Amino acid sequence: MNWVYLPLTIAVYWLALQLYRQIKTPLLNPVLVSIGTLVVLLLLADIEYAAYDQYSHILTDLLQPAVVALGVPLYLQIHTIKRELPKILVAVLIAVIIAVASTTAIAVALGASADIAASLAPKSVTTPIAVLISEQIAGHPSITAIAVIVTGLVGSVIGIPWLKALQINHPKAQGIAMGSACHALGTARIVELGEEQGAYSALSLVFSAVFSAMLCPLLVPQIVALMV
Known part of the structure; x- marks a missing residue:
């Protein structure tokens, strides 16, 4: 069977x-x-x-080639993206700082231990990178993987309605928000609205992973130390 x-x-x-x-x-x-x-x-x-x-x-x-395929809409929008790259980088950087800092602070405030807070911090990053980040900051990779999946599922379900409720209707803004907040699952959902949203979401997904890998080891211990 x-x-x-x-x-x-x-x-x-x-x-x-x-x-x-x-x-x-x-x-x-x-x-x-x-x-x-x-x-x-x-x-x-x-x-x-x-x-x-x-x-x-x-x-x-098959997730690996599927993620690579997200580069297709990115390639189709590459000329526009080049002109706006500095703005995109700043937007994603701010999103990562807020996501990591707020997740860690809320977890500690609710009574989570330092290792649990560290496990949840990279929840908005695609799973393979999030697990590596978790290991670097003394988190539990298994908990991180679950947090990433839940974040992606929740984002893919309520992300677009939430953006519309906030009257965020610009395709580029929608893409950046979904890619930086709920990684590949959010990107797969937002690409249904159009190639432009998919391209900016795919790009934000990559930059979010890079910034999270750089900032989590710096931010998470500091926030935990301040709140404990």
């Missing part, structure tokens, strides 16, 4: 995608629905995640 895990995952996502296309609501985000459905199925069938992952990890491996 192990061979069924891969086609089952694909089938669940396909059905979730069809549901999302029929009922256009962020709450039925295909990734979110797929994860929830698969978790329930694995629990009901008493299947260990390790066994499931052994036969479905090819989908995880």
Whole structure:
């Protein structure tokens, strides 16, 4: 029966995608629905995640070329981006500082230990880089990975409605916000609105990872020390 895990995952996502296309609501985000459905199925069938992952990890491996593919809309907008690069860098830098500082401060204020706060700090960065950052600042990579997934899912569900509620309608601003706040999942969601949003989100995703890697080791210990 192990061979069924891969086609089952694909089938669940396909059905979730069809549901999302029929009922256009962020709450039925295909990734979110797929994860929830698969978790329930694995629990009901008493299947260990390790066994499931052994036969479905090819989908995880495909994340690498999928992320690279985000560079296509970036390439199509490259001439405009070159002119605005300094502004983009400043915007993403401010976003990273606020995200890291606020996450760490709120975690400590709510009673989290220093290592838990450090684990949550890089939550807005794509998983492979966030895990490395977590290791550098004495966090728990497993907790960081969960925080990154939750951040991406929440951002992909409520990000666009939230931007519209705040009347942030400029494509470039929308892209920068989604890319710097909720990494690849946010980028995959915002690209549905247009190539311009996708390009700026993909670029912000990269810069956010770079700035987070530079600033987390500096900011997190200082904030924890001030609040403890």
